[in-house]
Amino acid sequence: MRTLLMMSVLLLSATLSLQVSANLPDFAELVEENSVSIVNITTRQQVPARSGAEQRDLEELLRQLRPDGIPDLEPESVPGRPRSGVGSGFVMSSDGFIITNHHVVANADSITVTLTDRREFTADIIGTDELSDIALIKIDAEGLRAVRFGDSEGVRVGEWVLAIGSPFGLEFSAAAGIVSAKSRNVPSRGPANYVSFIQTDVAINQGNSGGPLFNLEGEVIGINSQILSSTGGSNGISFAIPSNMALNVLEQLRESGAVSRGLLGVLIKDVDHALSMAFDMPRPYGAFVDDVQPGSPAEDAGVQNNDIILAFNGIIIEQSSQLPFYVGQVRPGSSADLTVMRDGDTLELPVIVGALPANDQAFGGGQPPEPRGNSLALSVGELDPGLQQEVPTLAQGGVQIEQLRDGPGRSAGLATGDVIVSLNHQPVRNVREFNRIMESLPETGFVPIRIVRDGRGTTLVLELQ
Structure with a gap:
C-alpha cells in the first residue's frame, strides 16, 4: 500500500513538472535564429597625458604616502594612455548599419565591431543622440542578417x-x-x-x-x-x-545624422493629490502648466498658466514626464492636438509643434527667515514698482512675501521675495485684494496659489487645516 502511494506521488510530481515545463518558453530556437544579428563593440579612446602641474601634484601625493621617497618622473615622458570599452549592438540593415547606445561609442577614437563569425570591422559613426542614448554606426559589409x-x-x-x-x-x-x-x-x-x-x-x-x-x-x-x-x-x-x-x-x-524634437514651450509638473483636489479633478493625472514660455507654440495655441494638459494627440498623460516624451516624437512643424482642462472645462487646442532648444527648467529659492504673519503664516507688502516694470508677468500687479513662519505657506514651498499674483483662482493685484481673498478662504482643504519667482511663474497648493 505504501509503495503504491509513493508511486502515485512520484507520478503526480512528474506530471506537474511536465505541465510547468510545457508552459515555460523555449529560448533555444530564438537564440539560434537571432544571434547572428548581434555584434560585439569594442572602443578605444586616447586619454591625454598629464600636464606638468598634474604630474607634480601626483608626485607630491605619492611623497606623502611614501615618506621614503619615489623615483623621479619626467612629465614629458609620461604618454597618454588608451582606454578601452565594450558594449553590444545589432544589425539594423543588411548593408552594415549597426544600432547601439550613444554612451557606448561617445568620445571613442576607434570603434571595432565583431560579428558572431569572428570577422572584425572598423565602424564609422553615422549619428548619435544623447537624449535617447541611441547611436547609429556603419561597417563596410554586405549580406548581414538584420533583426x-x-x-x-x-x-x-x-x-x-x-x-x-x-x-x-x-x-x-x-x-x-x-x-x-x-x-x-x-x-x-x-x-x-x-x-x-x-x-x-x-x-x-x-x-x-x-x-x-x-x-x-x-x-x-x-x-x-x-x-x-x-x-x-x-x-x-x-x-x-x-x-x-x-x-x-x-x-x-x-x-x-542628427535628431530634431518637438517642443511645446511649457514648464510643467505632476498633478499630485493636492493639485487634483484644488482643481476639482476626480483623480491626479496630466501635466500641470506652471508657466507658458513667451512666443512658444503653446502660447500661440492658447495654452495658459494653470491649465492641465490631459492628453497629447489622444494619448492620456498620466504623469507630466510623459509629455516631453510624446512631444519629442513629433517632427517640428507638425500639427498636434492638446486636450486641456481649464477652470473645470475640457478644451481641445490645436498646436503647431516647435523645435527643441536647450532649456533649463530649474527654479531658484532661498531659505526664509522666522517672521510674523497672518492666518496663512505669511505677511505681504505692496509690489516694488521697479520690479513690476522689470518683469512683464507682473504687469497686472501682485503682492510680495516679506516674511514667513511655519504654516501652510512654508509647507507649500513659498519663500520670501516670491510675488503672489493669484490666490484660490482669484487675481491678486495689491495687499487689499490679498486680504479680502484671504478672509474668504475655507478653513480646511486645498487652495492654489500662483507666484512669480525669479521672473518665472509657478502654481503651488496650500493645505489649510
Missing part, C-alpha cells in the same frame, strides 16, 4: 523577453526575464527625459548596453540601455529604450 522590429506599445507587463549581448565582455551571452513595468522614467543623461523605458528583470550588466531586447516572436522591442544597481552589477532592474521610439530616432540619424 525584425516589433511593436513596443503592444508589450505587456509580465511577458517573457530575452537579451543577447556581451556582459563584462563575454560575447553573445543570452539572458531571459519578464517585463516588469512600462513607461518608466529614470534619470536622464540629458536636460530632460525623452525616453519612457521598458523595465525588465533580465540580468543586464556592463557590456550589455546597446544590445537588443527580444519578445518571444523574435522581434526587437527594446534596446538595453541602463541598469539600477548599488554594486555595478545586475540587481534585477534594467531599462530598455522602446523600439517604436528608437525607430523614430534611427530614421532621423540615417537621414541627417
Whole structure:
C-alpha cells in the first residue's frame, strides 16, 4: 500500500513538472535564429597625458604616502594612455548599419565591431543622440542578417523577453526575464527625459548596453540601455529604450545624422493629490502648466498658466514626464492636438509643434527667515514698482512675501521675495485684494496659489487645516 502511494506521488510530481515545463518558453530556437544579428563593440579612446602641474601634484601625493621617497618622473615622458570599452549592438540593415547606445561609442577614437563569425570591422559613426542614448554606426559589409522590429506599445507587463549581448565582455551571452513595468522614467543623461523605458528583470550588466531586447516572436522591442544597481552589477532592474521610439530616432540619424524634437514651450509638473483636489479633478493625472514660455507654440495655441494638459494627440498623460516624451516624437512643424482642462472645462487646442532648444527648467529659492504673519503664516507688502516694470508677468500687479513662519505657506514651498499674483483662482493685484481673498478662504482643504519667482511663474497648493 505504501509503495503504491509513493508511486502515485512520484507520478503526480512528474506530471506537474511536465505541465510547468510545457508552459515555460523555449529560448533555444530564438537564440539560434537571432544571434547572428548581434555584434560585439569594442572602443578605444586616447586619454591625454598629464600636464606638468598634474604630474607634480601626483608626485607630491605619492611623497606623502611614501615618506621614503619615489623615483623621479619626467612629465614629458609620461604618454597618454588608451582606454578601452565594450558594449553590444545589432544589425539594423543588411548593408552594415549597426544600432547601439550613444554612451557606448561617445568620445571613442576607434570603434571595432565583431560579428558572431569572428570577422572584425572598423565602424564609422553615422549619428548619435544623447537624449535617447541611441547611436547609429556603419561597417563596410554586405549580406548581414538584420533583426525584425516589433511593436513596443503592444508589450505587456509580465511577458517573457530575452537579451543577447556581451556582459563584462563575454560575447553573445543570452539572458531571459519578464517585463516588469512600462513607461518608466529614470534619470536622464540629458536636460530632460525623452525616453519612457521598458523595465525588465533580465540580468543586464556592463557590456550589455546597446544590445537588443527580444519578445518571444523574435522581434526587437527594446534596446538595453541602463541598469539600477548599488554594486555595478545586475540587481534585477534594467531599462530598455522602446523600439517604436528608437525607430523614430534611427530614421532621423540615417537621414541627417542628427535628431530634431518637438517642443511645446511649457514648464510643467505632476498633478499630485493636492493639485487634483484644488482643481476639482476626480483623480491626479496630466501635466500641470506652471508657466507658458513667451512666443512658444503653446502660447500661440492658447495654452495658459494653470491649465492641465490631459492628453497629447489622444494619448492620456498620466504623469507630466510623459509629455516631453510624446512631444519629442513629433517632427517640428507638425500639427498636434492638446486636450486641456481649464477652470473645470475640457478644451481641445490645436498646436503647431516647435523645435527643441536647450532649456533649463530649474527654479531658484532661498531659505526664509522666522517672521510674523497672518492666518496663512505669511505677511505681504505692496509690489516694488521697479520690479513690476522689470518683469512683464507682473504687469497686472501682485503682492510680495516679506516674511514667513511655519504654516501652510512654508509647507507649500513659498519663500520670501516670491510675488503672489493669484490666490484660490482669484487675481491678486495689491495687499487689499490679498486680504479680502484671504478672509474668504475655507478653513480646511486645498487652495492654489500662483507666484512669480525669479521672473518665472509657478502654481503651488496650500493645505489649510
